[in-house]
Amino acid sequence: MTDAPAPIAALAEALGGALRDALAAGTLENPEGWAYAPAEPRRFGRWCVLVALTGAGQGERRTLGLLVAPTDPAEPAYRRTRALDLVYFSEDVPDPEQARIYARDRATIDRFWRWLAGWDEPRG
16 A cells, blocks of 8 residues: 555564564464465555465355454554564454354464564564
8 A cells, every 4th residue: 555654564564574574484384284475565554564364164155354453552463573563363264253263263362372482582
């Protein structure tokens, strides 16, 4: 997105490159076989970076969105690193049922969280 603030665009580029490298090197495992789309800036109330995953499970297509944004204690987050917030959602789960995403995709969410926290540390 061309109208994304420069820090968000830079975060998307850096995160996208690191994610691509980690998946290729196996340092971010993907036993579920998710297809990872390139990280891109998006506005969901506030500007963030969207990492979109698609896959199939139990005979159905499913999605998992991982939103990464600079830490803002005023905003809800699943987890926070030193400088980044992580939120997850799914477009194939109705809004009132979003709580079941964690039960369904916990391994992927937590694996990404651990990788993100480690990636954020060296960035200082």
